[in-house]
Amino acid sequence: MTRDQLFEQIQRKRSYLCVGLDTDIKKIPPHLLNHEDPIFEFNRQIIEATSDLCVAYKPNIAFYEAHGPKGWVSLQKTLEVIPQDVFTIADAKRGDIGNTSELYARAFFEQMNFDSITVAPYMGVDSVQPFLQFPNKWVILLALTSNPGHDDFQMLSVVSHGKSYFLFEKVLEKSQAWGTPENLMYVVGATRSDYVERIRALAPDSFLLVPGVGAQGGSLEEISKFGMNSHCGLLVNSARQIIYASQGEDFAEKAREAALAVQQEMDRYLNDYLPA
Numbered sequence: 001m002t003r004d005q006l007f008e009q010i011q012r013k014r015s016y017l018c019v020g021l022d023t024d025i026k027k028i029p030p031h032l033l034n035h036e037d038p039i040f041e042f043n044r045q046i047i048e049a050t051s052d053l054c055v056a057y058k059p060n061i062a063f064y065e066a067h068g069p070k071g072w073v074s075l076q077k078t079l080e081v082i083p084q085d086v087f088t089i090a091d092a093k094r095g096d097i098g099n100t101s102e103l104y105a106r107a108f109f110e111q112m113n114f115d116s117i118t119v120a121p122y123m124g125v126d127s128v129q130p131f132l133q134f135p136n137k138w139v140i141l142l143a144l145t146s147n148p149g150h151d152d153f154q155m156l157s158v159v160s161h162g163k164s165y166f167l168f169e170k171v172l173e174k175s176q177a178w179g180t181p182e183n184l185m186y187v188v189g190a191t192r193s194d195y196v197e198r199i200r201a202l203a204p205d206s207f208l209l210v211p212g213v214g215a216q217g218g219s220l221e222e223i224s225k226f227g228m229n230s231h232c233g234l235l236v237n238s239a240r241q242i243i244y245a246s247q248g249e250d251f252a253e254k255a256r257e258a259a260l261a262v263q264q265e266m267d268r269y270l271n272d273y274l275p276a
């Protein structure tokens, strides 16, 4: 999917919501456990209930690979029921030496046909480049993550060419030359919306994938106010708050209500903060 197609979808749906498909067998409604593939059945109903309200789905791969081969089958079946116009994100946080990264890229882009994959920047340019060779596919590079441990490395001061940066700022600055706003996005946690203006100064045109609203307490308004660019430039992820809104037989209906509340808030922010 291209950047323009993504923006067109955002404008049409008045939403920049990404629903996280972090489907935990221990949290799905008990009545689904009789199905042959309860994880797929849960996802199928969540997708049916929310696909007009969101622009992306992000299955976190851990929730699938933890089940071995049958988890990969549930993931593949899930991808097949996501409507064509909805952006898909493999939250896999991969990255390795070049030839290995290329195989990760083939697995997620060719075998599974995801639109994008999250990648860790720690191994540098040759670990990221192989993912950027696929037309209309995206790398989403970890920049400033939402978890408390982001302090350990991402906030370290580094001096480069006489200028002082946080390490995550150096990731943003350096990686701008690896890709373009047409194939490279960044993960920025909603829990650190206080840094979004600095991030926008370094990556003004890039999309940001923003986890950390909902269950992790980040502010949708703050991230929208300071993070929106002329293409919206935001995909805000929410998983637990939406998909586990109810653990009863009404789970899909309640997930829709939770997604609708977020979409309506986003509609307001698109009116207020999208640059003309």
Ligand SMILES: O=c1ccn([C@@H]2O[C@H](COP(=O)(O)O)[C@@H](O)[C@H]2O)c(=O)[nH]1
Residues within 6 Å of the ligand: 020, 022, 060, 091, 144, 145, 146, 147, 187, 188, 189, 211, 212, 213, 214, 215, 216, 237, 238, 239, 240, 241
């Ligand atoms: O910095 C990061 C990077 C990834 N995540 C992932 O996003 C979702 C968040 O789920 P919620 O239930 O909405 O909290 C989950 O898959 C994380 O692994 C993140 O939270 N922060």
